[in-house]
Amino acid sequence: MPKLVFQNNPQLNSLMKKHCVELHQTGQFSRFFLDYIEGKKELEPFYSHAPKLESFKNAIEQKTFSAEHRKGLVDALHSQYANQEVSYAVSSNIEALASERTFTVTTGHQLNLFTGPLYFIYKIVSTINLAKKLAKTYPDYKFVPVYWMATEDHDFDEINYFKLDGKKYQWNSEQTGAVGDFELDKTFKEFLKSVSFAPEVFLDAYASSKTLSEAARKYVNSLFGEEGLLVVDGDDAKLKREFTEVILSDLFEHKPFEKATEATDALEELGYSSQIFPREVNFFYLDKGVRERIEKMESGFGVVNTELRFTEQEMKALIEKHPERFSPNVVLRPLYQEVILPNLAYLGGPAEVVYWLQLKGVFDHFEVPFPVLLPRNFALILNEKVQRKMEQLNWSFEDLFVDLEHWKKTFVKAEASMDIELKKQKEVISALFDTKGKEAAHLEKTLENAFEAGKVRSLKIIDQMATKLRKAEERRLNTQIERACCIQELVKPGGSPQERVVNMMQFYLSNPELISELLDCFDPLDFRMMVLSDESR
Structure with missing residues (x-):
């Protein structure tokens, strides 16, 4: 069981002034993405619910999630949070998932060091605020915000650094496999010395953890636990067991490949470029130090870049005995999330949102409800120096x-x-x-x-x-x-846009109330760029 702690952290009134700019005026977004949020009719066959507040009524009615699955999820979360101190809000939300009237809203991201770019924070704040908005709109139900840790990703070079004040801070490691399992070894401790300026919430999390996933859970919980955010790790044998039907279908029937390819071709006929590329087999083989693609072979299956080979019977036996060794790629990870969570909405960046549109046929095939697909909030934070220069140039926010x-x-x-x-x-x-x-x-x-x-x-x-x-x-x-x-x-x-480059510490170090102020400013259903400036000037 997680250790329960009570904290008093009242939200302060925001010192930020918000000005909104239409997304098409920023030049930062694809036509594909803009067409989706603007409700272009040609895209309607590729999703179930328009990205609007009123869509959640139907989403709630369509989402079925058995008591057995709920119990399995609650048990898995108790295991994942074991020996970690949690707020009353987190503990309450874990228990609430056992109720048929509780639903989740989810975002996900990689385990970037020290959160990586700003939009990591924006994703989570958007998700928390969506849960709050839904609670006010649909008071007969409870809504729990979830951060899905991408612990199984293996592209270490994408997550092993952060940028602050124009400088890149990077941890180099020879470890391989799923990054969530990377041990915080001597090389990491040396790296940690170079970032001694970081807030204690991060330094404590990394110093007290054995793996990257453990550290990420700790600092995300410290930053957002009072808001009731749950951190979910899909790399869990109990949760993977609920996905065995999909694993079998993908490896032996290639149905996800077939359905995703149909949607991809249809979107391309409409002039939209593919964001993801489905394969016949959309799983990696996952083990300590290894996450490599599984490929169909004449004699059965093989694991790329290894000597691992399996007959069809051996593969079926492995799926049954060790489903945790099968890691979904980008084509099936969204489906996996929706299978193991009573989820109503997914919030993602512009590239994420449009690649989900290639997957509705996959959801339909497995009779899994497609969630409300929402963009996270987008923001630009101005410092005092830039605001002064804008005044000197007589610049508008546009x-x-x-x-x-x-x-x-x-x-x-x-x-x-x-x-x-x-x-x-x-x-x-x-x-x-x-x-x-x-x-x-x-x-x-x-x-x-x-x-x-x-x-x-x-x-x-x-x-x-x-x-x-x-x-x-x-x-x-x-x-x-x-x-x-x-x-x-x-x-x-x-x-590149600020939110995709700069780490949160760029502003958090001088303003520890940054997250509280973002929570005050963000509206998860306002699809505009927020320009945030210091109201105290």
């Missing part, structure tokens, strides 16, 4: 998302002390050469071509002069341009 090069050209042209394009001069020279070329052609026909060549050379010289004028004006306006570049580096560090 201006934060302009293309910098386009803005610079437009700005320099508007502020230039003279016509830096030399447009009138080009027109005069062009007309002069054209007129004189025609006159000269009466003397000798080849002279018209000579004048045309002279015009081209002259216009090139004028272009060169225009470039020099533009660069001179840029030097004169350098202060304003540098301000814009500084703003751009906060909005899109290294060319």
Whole structure:
């Protein structure tokens, strides 16, 4: 049983001011994603519920989840939280899952070091706030927010670092297999010394844990436990046993491949690019230090990059005895979540949301209700320095998302002390050469071509002069341009949106109430970019 602790952590009033910008104005989202949240009719066959609050009434009615499955989930969570202190809210939510009137809303993410990019936090805050909104809208039911730890992922290079103040902090390890099982060994302890500035919530979690998954559970629980967030690890033998029917179907009948391919082809016919690529077999073989693809072979099955081989009978026996050794890939992980959770909604990033649309046929085949598919909240946090520079440039919040090069050209042209394009001069020279070329052609026909060549050379010289004028004006306006570049580096560090690059500590270290303020600001059903600024200025 988890150890129960009581904490008093009242939510403070937000010091953040929120301004919302339409997503299509930011230039950060695909047409595929925007068409989904805008409700384009052609996409309706690929989901069950529109991303709206009123959709949850039908989702609740359609979600069936047996008492036996609920008991198995509660038992698994008790095991996963064993020997860990939890808040009353977490303990209550675990027990509540035994009731047929309790449902989950879920987000998931990899085990990035120290949470990785900001959007890790945004996903969880969005999910917590959705549970709260649903509780107010449907008071006869209870809604539990869930963070699904992607402990089985094996791409260590994707999660072994975080970025802070432009610097990359990285842990290098020779360990292989599922990252959740990575031991926090001597190399990690050395890495931990380099981030001694990190808040205690992280340092304590890592220092007191044996594995990466254990540490992630601890710091997520410390940050969000008071909100009742449950952390679920799908790498669990009890939970995997409920997925054996799908494992067998995938390996021996290839039904998920068939259904996902049908949807993928249909979406591509509508002009939408595939986000994921289904395989005949959509499982990895999972064991200590190993997570490799299973492939169908003439004589049965093989595990890529190993010498492991199984006959069909051996594989069926292995599925029955050790379902935990079968790890779903991106095609079947969503289905696995919905099989083991009484779940109503999944909240994901823009790429996640659209790849789920390739999977509805898979859900239908296994008669598993497709959840309400929602985007997480999107946000941009401004610091005082950037707000001051925005005021100096007279920038609006929408201006934060302009293309910098386009803005610079437009700005320099508007502020230039003279016509830096030399447009009138080009027109005069062009007309002069054209007129004189025609006159000269009466003397000798080849002279018209000579004048045309002279015009081209002259216009090139004028272009060169225009470039020099533009660069001179840029030097004169350098202060304003540098301000814009500084703003751009906060909005899109290294060319990528802030929330996909910067770690939460960029703001959390100076504002320990960051998460409380985000909880105040975020609305999980408002599909706009939130620009958050300091209201105290």
